[in-house]
Amino acid sequence: MALLQVEGLRKSFGARRVLRDVTFGVAEGEIVGLVGSNGAGKSTLGDIVAGITPADAGVMTLQGHPYAPLSAGDARHLGVGVVEQLVRIDPELTVAQAVLSGTPQAGRPQAELREPAQVLLAEVTLDVDPDTLVGELPHFVYGLVETARVLAEDTRLVVLDEVSAALLPVEVTRLHAVAGRLSRQGRGVLYISHRLPEMLELVDRVLVLRDGVIALDSPAAALDPVRLAAETVGEPSLPEPRVATAPVRSGRDAPPARASTWPVPAGEDVALRVRNLRVPGRVEGVDLLLRQGEVVGLTGHRSSGVQEIAGALTGELPALSDELVLHGEPRSLGTTADEAALRLPAYRPDDDAYGVDPGETIARTLTQEPWGALTDIRSEIASLRGVIKTVHRLDVQTLSIRTSFGALSGGDQHKLALARWMASAEDVVVLHEPTRGLDVRARRQVRQLLDEVTADGTAVVVVSVDPDELAECCDRVGIVAGGRVARWIDTRELSVDAVRDRIVEAATAA
Ligand SMILES: Nc1ncnc2c1ncn2[C@@H]1O[C@H](COP(=O)(O)OP(=O)(O)OP(=O)(O)O)[C@@H](O)[C@H]1O
Numbered sequence: 001m002a003l004l005q006v007e008g009l010r011k012s013f014g015a016r017r018v019l020r021d022v023t024f025g026v027a028e029g030e031i032v033g034l035v036g037s038n039g040a041g042k043s044t045l046g047d048i049v050a051g052i053t054p055a056d057a058g059v060m061t062l063q064g065h066p067y068a069p070l071s072a073g074d075a076r077h078l079g080v081g082v083v084e085q086l087v088r089i090d091p092e093l094t095v096a097q098a099v100l101s102g103t104p105q106a107g108r109p110q111a112e113l114r115e116p117a118q119v120l121l122a123e124v125t126l127d128v129d130p131d132t133l134v135g136e137l138p139h140f141v142y143g144l145v146e147t148a149r150v151l152a153e154d155t156r157l158v159v160l161d162e163v164s165a166a167l168l169p170v171e172v173t174r175l176h177a178v179a180g181r182l183s184r185q186g187r188g189v190l191y192i193s194h195r196l197p198e199m200l201e202l203v204d205r206v207l208v209l210r211d212g213v214i215a216l217d218s219p220a221a222a223l224d225p226v227r228l229a230a231e232t233v234g235e236p237s238l239p240e241p242r243v244a245t246a247p248v249r250s251g252r253d254a255p256p257a258r259a260s261t262w263p264v265p266a267g268e269d270v271a272l273r274v275r276n277l278r279v280p281g282r283v284e285g286v287d288l289l290l291r292q293g294e295v296v297g298l299t300g301h302r303s304s305g306v307q308e309i310a311g312a313l314t315g316e317l318p319a320l321s322d323e324l325v326l327h328g329e330p331r332s333l334g335t336t337a338d339e340a341a342l343r344l345p346a347y348r349p350d351d352d353a354y355g356v357d358p359g360e361t362i363a364r365t366l367t368q369e370p371w372g373a374l375t376d377i378r379s380e381i382a383s384l385r386g387v388i389k390t391v392h393r394l395d396v397q398t399l400s401i402r403t404s405f406g407a408l409s410g411g412d413q414h415k416l417a418l419a420r421w422m423a424s425a426e427d428v429v430v431l432h433e434p435t436r437g438l439d440v441r442a443r444r445q446v447r448q449l450l451d452e453v454t455a456d457g458t459a460v461v462v463v464s465v466d467p468d469e470l471a472e473c474c475d476r477v478g479i480v481a482g483g484r485v486a487r488w489i490d491t492r493e494l495s496v497d498a499v500r501d502r503i504v505e506a507a508t509a510a
Pocket residue numbers: 013016018036037038039040041042043044045085397398407408409410411412437
């Protein structure tokens with residue numbers, strides 16, 4: 001008997017028909033992957049299963065019994081838990097309170113919660129003090145705190161919506177171990193992700209949601225990442241994004257191949273050169289050289305110093321260097337009010353809903369900064385045309401640019417926020433995880449955006465946990481370990497698969 005059976009599910013938002021006729025089952029102990037392009041309706045489907053959103057039509061059964069939850073609480077009570085994509089946890093709660101919020105222990109004194117919370121945190125291999133306030137945690141661990149919460153509740157089916165999106169490969173492996181344990185306990189898992197190669201290593205079966213129906217229901221063993229990517233976006237085949245010896249980027253001439261020793265001697269086209277970058281106690285002796293039009297990736301474990309290097313470049317952390325030159329001009333590092341201090345602009349996908357008001361329309365989100373009335377009707381028309389063009393170009397799933405930004409799918413919000421941010425990109429910028437949560441086509445669109453800005457000479461530092469993202473976006477990738485760049489990988493002559501393998505291998509060894 002199926003643990004969960006879903007028949008003929010339908011859901012529309014206004015005129016937008018998201019789920020037209022969705023039928024599938026999840027068996028006990030089965031891990032089922034749910035994939036689809038941005039806006040395909042994956043979160044909507046997960047939310048219906050988890051009682052967060054009501055379906056318009058269709059029938060669900062849980063262990064053979066009719067299942068029609070009226071709320072998330074109702075679903076939890078019936079044994080279905082969800083970790084939502086855009087996790088919001090009350091920042092005033094302690095981690096222990098958050099983890100045990102759905103259990104009979106909720107409301108007990110902190111001293112009584114500490115130990116049971118510790119056990120659950122260990123299960124998701126999250127090394128944080130249960131007394132810490134949630135608001136003090138970095139955003140990427142929210143999904144793991146929520147996963148621990150779901151484990152605390154006696155769930156039979158767990159929906160994990162993009163929990164892996166912000167995790168390092170080693171953390172994804174641990175998350176997969178948690179999913180494996182759930183499966184061995186006979187629980188079912190619905191696993192939503194855009195990180196297809198990693199997902200295929202975990203799941204038993206894959207569902208592709210396309211055009212409002214399950215367009216493919218296949219054992220994972222019968223699929224590979226390339227075929228699955230093509231199925232996801234409904235294209236018969238997708239070209240390899242980067243092939244050996246081919247010029248990597250369109251929109252500009254690829255620089256001549258350089259030896260993989262790094263940094264290379266500085267020349268005319270240097271955008272930024274930093275010698276002996278130090279962040280006291282965290283980073284030591286880092287040399288960076290960015291050429292105009294170059295995309296350089298940085299990755300490493302949480303304690304490697306990679307975030308501190310980025311923080312030094314954006315002026316968020318006090319830092320020192322022996323030499324710092326931006327476009328030929330000497331500059332300094334640090335957080336002082338010093339005019340010459342370097343403060344590279346940075347984009348982060350998890351910055352409080354992208355720094356955008358979710359109630360604003362798409363049109364206003366893209367055209368206005370700061371919010372305020374446009375005075376010139378002609379400029380409004382011109383910019384609205386630009387908005388429509390951007391929305392079409394980025395394949396944003398909406399019927400109108402008057403739709404509120406917050407009603408867009410997570411991936412569509414991210415694409416538009418990034419496009420808006422990149423429109424005012426300066427000489428040298430830092431992008432944190434620019435393709436997080438994006439489908440395979442959207443990842444290419446982001447690469448196109450990168451091609452456009454780099455063609456104009458902008459140099460980009462990409463800070464990421466995702467080896468595929470680094471492989472697809474960057475000309476070279478620095479593996480940071482122990483506060484230093486332990487190794488540079490030149491990506492331009494390699495296939496994405498080869499680059500991913502090297503990054504994972506180097507990051508694991510570091
Ligand atoms: N509350 C809402 N009001 C209006 N439209 C909505 C609402 N929730 C979702 N939608 C629309 O439903 C569609 C599906 O959204 P959903 O978040 O389920 O997509 P998704 O497949 O999870 O995408 P992603 O991969 O980007 O997270 C989107 O076009 C979105 O705009």
